[in-house]
Amino acid sequence: MRAYADLHLCPPLDDAANAGSMANLLSELETRTVGLVVPPERMGPSLAIVDLFKSSGIDVATRLDLKPRSREELLKGLRRFRNRYEVIAVECTVPVVSRVAVRDRRVDIVYFPKHQSRNIFWGNLAKSCRAALEFNMSEMISGPGLETALHRVRREIEAAAETSATVVGSTKASNPLELRSARDIAAILHVFGLPFDAALRAVSSIPLAIVTKNRLRIGKPRPEEGVRILRRSEDGE
Amino acid sequence: MANSHSQRYLLIRFFTKDPISAETVKQTVFRSVEDMLGKLGSAQMKARLIAFEQTTGRAVFRCDAGSAEKLRAAVALITHANGKPAAAMVTRSSGTIKSLKLGIQRHRK
Numbered sequence: 040m041r042a043y044a045d046l047h048l049c050p051p052l053d054d055a056a057n058a059g060s061m062a063n064l065l066s067e068l069e070t071r072t073v074g075l076v077v078p079p080e081r082m083g084p085s086l087a088i089v090d091l092f093k094s095s096g097i098d099v100a101t102r103l104d105l106k107p108r109s110r111e112e113l114l115k116g117l118r119r120f121r122n123r124y125e126v127i128a129v130e131c132t133v134p135v136v137s138r139v140a141v142r143d144r145r146v147d148i149v150y151f152p153k154h155q156s157r158n159i160f161w162g163n164l165a166k167s168c169r170a171a172l173e174f175n176m177s178e179m180i181s182g183p184g185l186e187t188a189l190h191r192v193r194r195e196i197e198a199a200a201e202t203s204a205t206v207v208g209s210t211k212a213s214n215p216l217e218l219r220s221a222r223d224i225a226a227i228l229h230v231f232g233l234p235f236d237a238a239l240r241a242v243s244s245i246p247l248a249i250v251t252k253n254r255l256r257i258g259k260p261r262p263e264e265g266v267r268i269l270r271r272s273e274d275g276e
Numbered sequence: 277m278a279n280s281h282s283q284r285y286l287l288i289r290f291f292t293k294d295p296i297s298a299e300t301v302k303q304t305v306f307r308s309v310e311d312m313l314g315k316l317g318s319a320q321m322k323a324r325l326i327a328f329e330q331t332t333g334r335a336v337f338r339c340d341a342g343s344a345e346k347l348r349a350a351v352a353l354i355t356h357a358n359g360k361p362a363a364a365m366v367t368r369s370s371g372t373i374k375s376l377k378l379g380i381q382r383h384r385k
Contacts, residue, residue: 064291067289067367068365068367176352180352180353180355181355185311185353215291215363216291216355216361216362216363217363218291218363218365219352219363219365220352220365220366220367222348222366223348223349223351223352223365223366224352226345226346226348226349226352227348227349227352227353229345229349230312230345230346230349231349235345
C-alpha cells in the first residue's frame with residue numbers, strides 16, 4: 040500500500056484543538072508523514088503539537104520556510120539552519136533568490152507564491168532546478184483568481200515535465216478546512232498535465248525520500264564531503 | 277484504458293462547521309465539476325450522488341471510470357458549500373459499491 044505524505048502544514052503551534060482536529064482528519068485520510076513548519080525560535084526538543092500528531096500515528100518532520108529577499112540572506116539562512124531541520128523550503132519571491140535556490144543542493148523544496156506574477160518556474164529556472172518544485176493546494180484555491188492560478192499551475196507543470204524537474208504536492212494547510220487528501224492533490228496535478236505516475240510519486244515517494252535522506256544527514260557523525268550515508272546500524276555506529 | 281461502461285464509486289468526506297443537506301452536497305460538487313470542466317465535461321463524467329449521511333458528512337458519488345481523476349480534482353477544488361467555508365476530500369474509491377462498504381468497515385475496525 041502506498042504511503043502518502045504532506046510536507047507543508049502550518050497550523051498555529053499553540054492551538055492544540057485545531058492541531059488535534061487536523062491530526063484526526065489526516066489519520067482518516069491515511070497520510071503517514073507530515074512536514075510541520077516550525078520557526079527557529081520555537082524549535083526545541085519537544086513541541087506539544089508534534090506529540091499530538093504522533094499520537095494519531097502520523098510521523099512528523101520539522102520544516103523551515105525560508106523567505107529571503109536577497110541571495111546573501113538565503114545563503115546565510117541555509118548555513119544556519121540546514122542541519123537543524125528535516126525539510127528546508129524556500130519561498131521564491133525574487134528572481135535573484137529563485138536562481139540560487141533552485142540550484143543549491145541544500146534546498147529541498149522551492150515554491151512560487153501565487154501573487155508573484157513575474158516570478159514563475161519557467162525556462163532556465165526549470166532547466167537548472169535541483170530542488171523539488173512544490174504546489175500548495177490552499178494557496179492555489181484560496182482567494183480570487185482561481186482561473187489564473189490554475190493556468191499558472193498548468194504552465195509550471197508543463198515546464199517541470201519538459202525538464203524532468205521533481206514535483207511535490209502539498210496543502211499548506213493551517214486548519215482542517217484547508218486540508219486535502221494527498222491522493223486528491225495527485226489527481227489535480229495529473230489533470231493539469233503531470234503524468235499519472237509522477238503525480239502519485241509527488242505525494243508519496245518523493246516527499247518521503249526527502250525526509251529519509253535528511254534524517255540520515257542530520258544524524259550524529261557527519262561524513263566527509265562526497266560521502267553519503269546509506270543506513271545506520273541499530274546502535275548508531 | 278477504462279471500459280466506457282465501467283463506473284467508479286467515490287466516498288467523499290465533507291468537512292463543514294454547520295451540517296449540510298444532500299441537496300447542497302450535490303449542488304456544490306456539480307458546480308465545482310462545471311467550473312473546472314464546463315457543461316460538456318460535466319455531462320461526459322456522468323456523476324451522480326448515490327447516498328449521503330448527514331451526521332458524518334459522507335457522500336457516495338458514482339461517475340464514469342475514465343473520469344474518476346477529474347471528479348477527484350473537482351472535489352479538491354471545493355472551498356465553499358452554500359456560501360460557507362467547506363472542504364471535501366475523497367477518502368476511498370472503488371469499482372463497486374459493495375467493496376466500498378467493505379472498505380469502510382475494515383477501516384473502522
